[in-house]
Amino acid sequence: MSSDPPRRLHVVTFGCQMSAADGDELARPLVERGLRVVGDADDADAIIVNTCTVRQHAEDRAVSLLGRLRPWKEARPERFLIVAGCAAERLGGWIQKRFPYVDLVVGAKSIEEYPSLLEEALDKRFEWTKDDWDRDERRRPETTGPAAFVTIMRGCNYSCTYCIVPAVRGRELYRPFDVILNEARARVAAGASELMLLGQTVNSYRAPDGRDFADLLRAVGALPGVARLRFMSPHPHYVGPRMIAAMAETPAVCPHLHLPLQSGSDAVLRRMRRNYAGAEYLDKVERLRRSIPGLAISTDVIAGFPGETESDLEDTLAALRRLDPTFTYCFKFSPREGTEAAELAQPVAEPVKEARLRRLLDLTEGLQRDHLERKVGTTVRILLEDERRGRTEDYFHAKLEAPSTPGTIVEAEVTGSVPQGLRTRLIGKNVLDMLASQP
Ligand code: SF4
Incomplete structure (x- = not known):
């Protein structure tokens, strides 16, 4: 050698x-x-x-x-x-x-x-x-952080008019169910206790043997050592009763869902070719919330898509008020060469886009602040990515006042909020041990 x-x-x-x-x-x-x-x-x-x-x-x-x-x-x-x-x-x-x-x-x-x-x-x-x-x-054993990604599929069968992904990643290809389970086990063996299943429209997953995303959630969530399970990015069209039941009935699935809305206006959603209407999206969220108490929802919205009017923007603002997201990624539409939206008529002028983005940010940052403030005084469980910082189960950034052991899940009291995160004080260690001993 x-x-x-x-x-x-x-x-x-x-x-x-x-x-x-x-x-x-x-x-x-x-x-x-x-x-x-x-x-x-x-x-x-x-x-x-x-x-x-x-x-x-x-x-x-x-x-x-x-x-x-x-x-x-x-x-x-x-x-x-x-x-x-x-x-x-x-x-x-x-x-x-x-x-x-x-x-x-x-x-x-x-x-x-x-x-x-x-x-x-x-x-x-x-x-x-x-x-x-x-x-x-x-060859050495691979090590990983406390939270690890597991890709379950590649590509996308959608053709949202603003998105380049289908052109560069191709149509959906699903990894076999057992290959995913093996990778999940390997990630846990390498030190992860939280897994994030990934796919461009992750909940459209269908294994070659017919098992679907709900089956996968239940199977990965039942693996020993998987204390937390998340997934990204679900498409609203595929949020159905089987997925909701699997989320509600799998204890490892975290009470947080990032569900892209993009616009609250049906006319804009049609031009984006998103395959859902605003009311349908909100109805699905209501069903999710009924089944999963305390579910935190975050989302994405785009300001200034071609043809967007003031009234379309009002529809988006109204949808966001009803949705009440814990955080929102607000984007200003920017045409991507090679996409249909880059060629659409009625582009929105840059200063108008800027102003609309500001209105979206003003609303969603306020909603986020309210969520953070409502957490003050509650007890949260934090998976520590380093000695002081981690994420709660509902995906808030959290910072501990005093250091603790990275990779553990600790219980903490929320003592205050900072922009985009929580200040917390340790009250209990090794929740992971407690979770492991539960039947
Ligand atoms: S936005 Fe998402 S669903 Fe739409 S084409 Fe792109 S990757 Fe697919």
């Missing part, structure tokens, strides 16, 4: 949780080859740039990073540079031409073939194969 120190890998991820989960998956074959993940690009022997294209800004940042990595690569040409993800899918050929020093470009649609593409690319490189690489010797 070589006595060289292990090579080092640096992963840069742009974008959402799906993208972060892909980053872990992209790193895995290299970690299995013995590379150690490091936080500093300068020290790295290999870098993965995991790109996102949902917003132009994320794509621009990734492209700019590739330009800045030229000196890193030129200093030691044997270093290995990988570009993956959604922008790699959209811009693949252009990236190879513009940045010829990139060693491997793997688009989001090819992620399943990534391990073999990587092996092929590394095997062509003398510097990466010349030593007596003993993979089994160098």
